Amino acid sequence: MIWTSLQGNAALAQACCAGGAAYQPARLKLHEDWLVGVSFQGSDELGHADLTGTYHPRAPGTGEQDYTENLLATVRLLERGQVGLTVPFDESNRYAPGLQQFGGGIGDLSLSARWDFLYSNESAHFPGVALLGGVTFPTGVPPESASLPLGANSTGLGAWQAAAGLALERTFFDRVVLNATALVTQGFPRHVTSLDEQVALSVNEQLGTQFSGLFAAGWIFPDEAAVAATFTYSDSLDTRLNGVAVPMSEIQINTLGVAGGFPITDEWRLQATAFWDLPVLSRNHIDSIGGSFTVIRAFL
Amino acid sequence: MTRRASCFTLFLVLAACGSGEAEPDAGFVASCMKSEALQTLTSQTGIYTFYLCTAAAPAVGFNNFTYLVTDQSGAPQDGLTLAVQPWMPYMGHGSPGNGDATVTPTDAGQYQISNVVFQMAGEWQLRTTVSAPTPDSANPQFNIN
Numbered sequence: 069m070i071w072t073s074l075q076g077n078a079a080l081a082q083a084c085c086a087g088g089a090a091y092q093p094a095r096l097k098l099h100e101d102w103l104v105g106v107s108f109q110g111s112d113e114l115g116h117a118d119l120t121g122t123y124h125p126r127a128p129g130t131g132e133q134d135y136t137e138n139l140l141a142t143v144r145l146l147e148r149g150q151v152g153l154t155v156p157f158d159e160s161n162r163y164a165p166g167l168q169q170f171g172g173g174i175g176d177l178s179l180s181a182r183w184d185f186l187y188s189n190e191s192a193h194f195p196g197v198a199l200l201g202g203v204t205f206p207t208g209v210p211p212e213s214a215s216l217p218l219g220a221n222s223t224g225l226g227a228w229q230a231a232a233g234l235a236l237e238r239t240f241f242d243r244v245v246l247n248a249t250a251l252v253t254q255g256f257p258r259h260v261t262s263l264d265e266q267v268a269l270s271v272n273e274q275l276g277t278q279f280s281g282l283f284a285a286g287w288i289f290p291d292e293a294a295v296a297a298t299f300t301y302s303d304s305l306d307t308r309l310n311g312v313a314v315p316m317s318e319i320q321i322n323t324l325g326v327a328g329g330f331p332i333t334d335e336w337r338l339q340a341t342a343f344w345d346l347p348v349l350s351r352n353h354i355d356s357i358g359g360s361f362t363v364i365r366a367f368l
Numbered sequence: 369m370t371r372r373a374s375c376f377t378l379f380l381v382l383a384a385c386g387s388g389e390a391e392p393d394a395g396f397v398a399s400c401m402k403s404e405a406l407q408t409l410t411s412q413t414g415i416y417t418f419y420l421c422t423a424a425a426p427a428v429g430f431n432n433f434t435y436l437v438t439d440q441s442g443a444p445q446d447g448l449t450l451a452v453q454p455w456m457p458y459m460g461h462g463s464p465g466n467g468d469a470t471v472t473p474t475d476a477g478q479y480q481i482s483n484v485v486f487q488m489a490g491e492w493q494l495r496t497t498v499s500a501p502t503p504d505s506a507n508p509q510f511n512i513n
Contacts, residue, residue, distance in 0.1 A: 226461070314458065
């Protein structure tokens with residue numbers, strides 16, 4: 069969630085200020101003071117990678133479709149800073165032989181922040197440099213607390229998360245924008261108790277520190293529409309239970325994406341993405357294919 | 369039979385919603401034989417051996433299992449108090465539907481476990497706890513497809 073909040077999907081970039089506009093629908097451009105928006109995302113499960121990295125296509129009669137609607141808001145602070153809020157609403161449709169469930173609710177809210185030390189192309193010699201930070205709040209329903217057996221109405225991790233990162237960005241010839249972003253996300257411990265009192269399961273669980281990198285290359289058209297290709301790679305340390313690492317529990321994800329952005333006016337813009345979790349270099353992860361659509365209203 | 373269900377979450381409605389119908393899968397292994405066990409585990413203390421049998425490969429949804437529990441000499445162990453908890457080790461969470469899981473002792477060291485829910489594909493453990501007469505545990509693990 070933090071990753072999404074901080075970087076989002078490759079997006080619109082204006083020729084005049086590509087560094088301030090690309091890669092996050094809710095990221096303010098140079099001339100914008102604040103914005104609000106809404107995004108819709110849908111994805112379909114393709115299969116999963118097990119703990120050894122072996123890919124398993126989803127079994128016949130089973131599957132999952134996930135949907136998210138995000139309310140977005142970003143405000144500028146102190147000229148070079150911006151703070152964003154993402155309020156997600158998550159729904160899932162899960163099914164297995166003889167069983168189908170649909171559920172949802174509010175997900176994990178997140179706050180993100182960005183400080184541009186150097187805007188893209190502000191220096192003739194150096195790329196734009198931005199410091200990123202974020203916090204995710206456990207406002208969703210964690211899996212074991214969901215009321216439906218397949219957990220279709222689970223909407224959150226159940227733990228606080230904090231993230232910090234660095235983004236580099238540069239536009240070449242007013243048309244080509246390149247971005248490289250590194251992010252470290254740390255989940256905090258959470259207490260998990262069993263629903264079955266006889267098991268007396270009561271543990272402190274902590275997801276492993278996650279290291280993520282996003283690489284993007286985009287093309288900006290004269291009318292200030294933009295397209296971009298993205299690649300996101302994420303790997304984590306092992307999950308810890310009561311302070312002890314669970315062997316082979318690292319989560320590895322890599323995602324290929326394309327995005328397009330289109331400015332309607334100076335205040336309104338649209339963005340769409342498509343993404344695919346690659347079935348290679350993946351571990352302990354359900355791989356999906358999906359897309360998103362975002363509408364932004366900016367205030368100058 | 370699967371009942372179609374739907375739920376739509378409005379942007380400004382903060383309450384969670386959900387619907388669906390749970391239907392346990394079919395059948396137990398009537399008697400878990402050592403030679404037919406899907407997995408064989410020695411308990412954490414080494415007192416017991418757990419033979420886990422199932423009529424079908426563990427899958428997303430409801431599952432039934434049968435344990436044969438013996439001591440280290442191979443003698444079936446009756447009268448144990450068992451409980452189970454599905455657990456996804458890399459995500460660090462359990463399964464929400466486990467409130468319906470039940471353990472039914474039969475005889476000759478056999479214990480039928482019904483309504484175990486694996487809510488998604490991936491690696492799952494069936495955390496099994498013995499609370500009496502001697503506290504112990506065993507954690508068979510599966511890759512659920």
